[in-house]
Amino acid sequence: MHHASGSGWQITTDTSGPMMIALYVRDAAGLNGVGRPILSHASPKVRSADHTHLTADVGGLGALKTEWEAWWEQLLKAHPHTSPELSPPSFDAFGNSPALQRVLQAHFGSALTWARERRSEYAELEAERVASGTDQLLEDMVDDRLMEVGRDSRDFKLTIIEMPLDEQRAWYLEPDKIIMSRHLMGQPELFRSYVQPVLEILV
Numbered sequence: 389m390h391h392a393s394g395s396g397w398q399i400t401t402d403t404s405g406p407m408m409i410a411l412y413v414r415d416a417a418g419l420n421g422v423g424r425p426i427l428s429h430a431s432p433k434v435r436s437a438d439h440t441h442l443t444a445d446v447g448g449l450g451a452l453k454t455e456w457e458a459w460w461e462q463l464l465k466a467h468p469h470t471s472p473e474l475s476p477p478s479f480d481a482f483g484n485s486p487a488l489q490r491v492l493q494a495h496f497g498s499a500l501t502w503a504r505e506r507r508s509e510y511a512e513l514e515a516e517r518v519a520s521g522t523d524q525l526l527e528d529m530v531d532d533r534l535m536e537v538g539r540d541s542r543d544f545k546l547t548i549i550e551m552p553l554d555e556q557r558a559w560y561l562e563p564d565k566i567i568m569s570r571h572l573m574g575q576p577e578l579f580r581s582y583v584q585p586v587l588e589i590l591v
Contacts, residue, residue, distance in 0.1 A: 390514060392526040396543040397591070399526050403510045403550050403570065406470045407463050408503035409496075411551065413488075414456060416495050422453050423460040427567065428555035434502065439491060446486035455485035464561060467549060506552045510570060522573060529583065533591040544590040548583075558582035563589065 389402040408430075414422060415434035443452050459482075462471055472481035476496050482489035492499075517523040534541055550570040556578060558568035566586065572579050 390517070390523050392523075392530070394527070394530060395540060397530065397541045397545070399530070399546045399548065401526070401548045401550060401573075402468065403507065404463070404467055405503050405507060406474060407460075407467070407549065407551060408506055409474065409499045410456070410460055410463055411553075412499040412502050413491055413495055414460075416499070417449075417452060417456070417491050419449075419453055419456055423457050425559040425561065425567070427551070427559060428553045428557075428569075431552050431554035431569075433554070439494075442490050442494060443487040446490065448487070452487040452491060455482075455488035459485065459488060464565070467547070467565075509552075510550065513570060517573065522576075525573060525576060525579065526583070529580065529587055530591060533584075533587050537591065541591050546586065546590060560586065 389400065392399040392401075411427070411430045412434050415430050416436055417439050418436035439452065440449065443449060459472070465471075474492075474496070475481060477493060479489050479492045479496075482492060514523070530541065545564055547565045549565070549567045550573075551567055553569040556569050556572050556575060558566050558572060560566055563586075566583070568579075568582065572582070
Protein backbone atom coordinates (compact mmCIF):
# COMPACT_ATOMS: atom_id res chain seq x y z
CA MET A 389 0.00 0.00 0.00
CA HIS A 390 1.25 3.47 -0.84
CA HIS A 391 -0.06 6.73 0.62
CA ALA A 392 0.55 10.06 -1.07
CA SER A 393 -0.76 12.97 0.94
CA GLY A 394 -0.61 16.68 1.49
CA SER A 395 -2.62 19.37 3.24
CA GLY A 396 -6.20 18.06 3.19
CA TRP A 397 -5.71 15.41 0.52
CA GLN A 398 -4.78 11.75 0.42
CA ILE A 399 -4.28 9.23 -2.38
CA THR A 400 -4.07 5.55 -1.50
CA THR A 401 -2.73 3.01 -3.98
CA ASP A 402 -3.20 -0.67 -3.16
CA THR A 403 -4.45 -3.96 -4.49
CA SER A 404 -7.20 -6.27 -3.17
CA GLY A 405 -6.95 -10.00 -2.50
CA PRO A 406 -10.74 -10.59 -2.40
CA MET A 407 -11.18 -8.71 -5.69
CA MET A 408 -8.41 -10.82 -7.26
CA ILE A 409 -10.27 -13.95 -6.17
CA ALA A 410 -13.47 -12.53 -7.70
CA LEU A 411 -11.65 -11.86 -11.00
CA TYR A 412 -10.24 -15.38 -10.98
CA VAL A 413 -13.73 -16.84 -10.43
CA ARG A 414 -15.17 -14.62 -13.18
CA ASP A 415 -12.59 -15.76 -15.73
CA ALA A 416 -12.61 -19.43 -14.61
CA ALA A 417 -16.39 -19.48 -15.11
CA GLY A 418 -16.09 -17.75 -18.52
CA LEU A 419 -18.27 -14.83 -17.41
CA ASN A 420 -17.46 -12.26 -20.07
CA GLY A 421 -18.82 -8.71 -20.03
CA VAL A 422 -20.05 -8.82 -16.44
CA GLY A 423 -19.79 -6.29 -13.63
CA ARG A 424 -19.59 -2.51 -13.53
CA PRO A 425 -17.18 -1.42 -14.81
CA ILE A 426 -16.49 -4.24 -17.27
CA LEU A 427 -12.83 -5.03 -16.68
CA SER A 428 -10.50 -6.81 -19.07
CA HIS A 429 -9.33 -10.38 -18.43
CA ALA A 430 -7.02 -11.18 -15.54
CA SER A 431 -3.32 -11.51 -16.22
CA PRO A 432 -1.77 -14.04 -16.28
CA LYS A 433 -4.67 -15.68 -18.06
CA VAL A 434 -7.04 -17.89 -16.10
CA ARG A 435 -8.25 -20.97 -17.96
CA SER A 436 -12.03 -21.07 -18.22
CA ALA A 437 -14.15 -24.20 -17.81
CA ASP A 438 -17.77 -25.04 -18.52
CA HIS A 439 -19.84 -24.67 -15.35
CA THR A 440 -23.21 -25.68 -16.77
CA HIS A 441 -23.28 -29.00 -14.85
CA LEU A 442 -22.30 -27.30 -11.59
CA THR A 443 -24.96 -24.60 -11.70
CA ALA A 444 -27.76 -26.30 -13.69
CA ASP A 445 -30.11 -26.94 -10.75
CA VAL A 446 -29.50 -23.55 -9.06
CA GLY A 447 -30.39 -21.21 -11.92
CA GLY A 448 -27.57 -21.96 -14.37
CA LEU A 449 -25.11 -19.47 -15.79
CA GLY A 450 -27.69 -16.66 -15.78
CA ALA A 451 -27.95 -16.92 -12.00
CA LEU A 452 -24.17 -17.20 -11.66
CA LYS A 453 -23.69 -14.00 -13.67
CA THR A 454 -26.23 -12.07 -11.54
CA GLU A 455 -24.78 -13.41 -8.28
CA TRP A 456 -21.20 -12.60 -9.33
CA GLU A 457 -22.18 -9.03 -10.26
CA ALA A 458 -23.84 -8.52 -6.87
CA TRP A 459 -20.70 -9.87 -5.15
CA TRP A 460 -18.42 -7.59 -7.19
CA GLU A 461 -20.55 -4.56 -6.33
CA GLN A 462 -20.30 -5.43 -2.62
CA LEU A 463 -16.51 -5.81 -2.86
CA LEU A 464 -16.15 -2.41 -4.52
CA LYS A 465 -18.35 -0.72 -1.91
CA ALA A 466 -16.59 -2.41 1.03
CA HIS A 467 -13.00 -1.92 -0.21
CA PRO A 468 -10.51 -2.06 1.52
CA HIS A 469 -12.54 -4.40 3.76
CA THR A 470 -13.80 -7.84 2.74
CA SER A 471 -17.53 -8.21 2.44
CA PRO A 472 -19.01 -10.78 2.32
CA GLU A 473 -16.59 -12.99 4.25
CA LEU A 474 -14.80 -15.67 2.20
CA SER A 475 -14.98 -18.65 4.55
CA PRO A 476 -14.18 -22.04 2.99
CA PRO A 477 -15.23 -24.77 2.64
CA SER A 478 -18.96 -23.96 2.89
CA PHE A 479 -18.92 -20.20 2.12
CA ASP A 480 -21.96 -19.61 4.34
CA ALA A 481 -22.03 -15.89 3.52
CA PHE A 482 -22.99 -16.89 -0.05
CA GLY A 483 -26.04 -18.91 1.02
CA ASN A 484 -28.30 -16.61 -1.03
CA SER A 485 -26.07 -17.08 -4.10
CA PRO A 486 -26.08 -20.85 -4.57
CA ALA A 487 -24.55 -20.86 -8.08
CA LEU A 488 -21.67 -18.62 -7.00
CA GLN A 489 -21.29 -20.60 -3.78
CA ARG A 490 -20.75 -23.81 -5.77
CA VAL A 491 -18.24 -22.19 -8.12
CA LEU A 492 -16.34 -20.77 -5.13
CA GLN A 493 -16.28 -24.21 -3.52
CA ALA A 494 -14.92 -25.68 -6.76
CA HIS A 495 -12.25 -23.05 -7.42
CA PHE A 496 -11.30 -21.41 -4.14
CA GLY A 497 -8.04 -23.33 -3.67
CA SER A 498 -6.65 -22.43 -7.07
CA ALA A 499 -8.09 -18.88 -6.87
CA LEU A 500 -6.36 -18.32 -3.53
CA THR A 501 -3.01 -19.62 -4.82
CA TRP A 502 -3.30 -17.44 -7.93
CA ALA A 503 -4.21 -14.35 -5.85
CA ARG A 504 -1.31 -14.96 -3.41
CA GLU A 505 1.15 -15.16 -6.30
CA ARG A 506 -0.21 -11.88 -7.73
CA ARG A 507 0.03 -10.29 -4.26
CA SER A 508 3.71 -11.16 -3.91
CA GLU A 509 4.36 -9.84 -7.43
CA TYR A 510 2.61 -6.63 -6.41
CA ALA A 511 4.82 -6.30 -3.32
CA GLU A 512 7.88 -6.60 -5.57
CA LEU A 513 6.42 -4.02 -7.94
CA GLU A 514 5.86 -1.58 -5.05
CA ALA A 515 9.45 -2.06 -3.86
CA GLU A 516 10.72 -1.36 -7.39
CA ARG A 517 8.64 1.84 -7.53
CA VAL A 518 10.10 3.10 -4.27
CA ALA A 519 13.64 2.31 -5.47
CA SER A 520 13.11 4.08 -8.80
CA GLY A 521 11.08 7.01 -7.45
CA THR A 522 8.02 6.12 -9.57
CA ASP A 523 5.94 6.14 -6.37
CA GLN A 524 6.37 9.96 -6.30
CA LEU A 525 4.46 10.36 -9.57
CA LEU A 526 1.08 11.02 -7.91
CA GLU A 527 2.44 13.65 -5.53
CA ASP A 528 4.16 15.37 -8.46
CA MET A 529 0.90 15.38 -10.41
CA VAL A 530 -1.01 16.95 -7.50
CA ASP A 531 1.76 19.54 -7.03
CA ASP A 532 1.63 20.40 -10.75
CA ARG A 533 -2.12 20.83 -10.56
CA LEU A 534 -1.87 23.06 -7.46
CA MET A 535 0.64 25.32 -9.21
CA GLU A 536 -1.73 25.47 -12.17
CA VAL A 537 -4.73 26.55 -10.10
CA GLY A 538 -2.68 28.76 -7.76
CA ARG A 539 -4.37 27.81 -4.50
CA ASP A 540 -4.46 25.12 -1.82
CA SER A 541 -6.08 21.83 -2.70
CA ARG A 542 -9.67 21.13 -1.80
CA ASP A 543 -9.91 18.26 0.69
CA PHE A 544 -10.17 14.95 -1.11
CA LYS A 545 -9.44 11.26 -0.87
CA LEU A 546 -8.70 9.13 -3.91
CA THR A 547 -8.40 5.35 -3.85
CA ILE A 548 -6.57 3.59 -6.68
CA ILE A 549 -7.08 -0.18 -6.72
CA GLU A 550 -4.41 -1.86 -8.84
CA MET A 551 -5.36 -5.22 -10.29
CA PRO A 552 -3.62 -7.85 -12.43
CA LEU A 553 -5.41 -7.07 -15.71
CA ASP A 554 -4.21 -7.69 -19.25
CA GLU A 555 -5.32 -4.31 -20.61
CA GLN A 556 -3.12 -1.34 -19.69
CA ARG A 557 -5.73 1.19 -18.65
CA ALA A 558 -7.88 2.56 -15.82
CA TRP A 559 -11.59 2.35 -15.09
CA TYR A 560 -13.44 5.05 -13.13
CA LEU A 561 -15.85 3.85 -10.46
CA GLU A 562 -16.93 7.04 -8.77
CA PRO A 563 -15.29 10.41 -8.18
CA ASP A 564 -12.92 9.00 -5.57
CA LYS A 565 -12.17 5.45 -6.77
CA ILE A 566 -10.27 4.08 -9.76
CA ILE A 567 -9.40 0.52 -10.76
CA MET A 568 -6.30 0.27 -12.88
CA SER A 569 -3.98 -2.29 -14.36
CA ARG A 570 -1.06 -2.75 -11.97
CA HIS A 571 1.52 -2.02 -14.69
CA LEU A 572 -0.03 1.29 -15.77
CA MET A 573 2.07 3.39 -13.41
CA GLY A 574 5.15 2.04 -15.16
CA GLN A 575 4.00 3.93 -18.28
CA PRO A 576 3.93 7.51 -16.94
CA GLU A 577 2.39 9.19 -19.99
CA LEU A 578 -0.44 6.67 -20.24
CA PHE A 579 -0.90 6.77 -16.46
CA ARG A 580 -1.18 10.56 -16.54
CA SER A 581 -3.77 10.42 -19.33
CA TYR A 582 -6.10 8.46 -17.04
CA VAL A 583 -5.40 10.09 -13.68
CA GLN A 584 -4.95 13.74 -14.67
CA PRO A 585 -8.65 14.33 -15.52
CA VAL A 586 -9.64 12.90 -12.14
CA LEU A 587 -7.17 15.13 -10.30
CA GLU A 588 -8.43 18.16 -12.22
CA ILE A 589 -11.90 17.48 -10.79
CA LEU A 590 -10.73 16.67 -7.25
CA VAL A 591 -7.96 19.23 -6.69
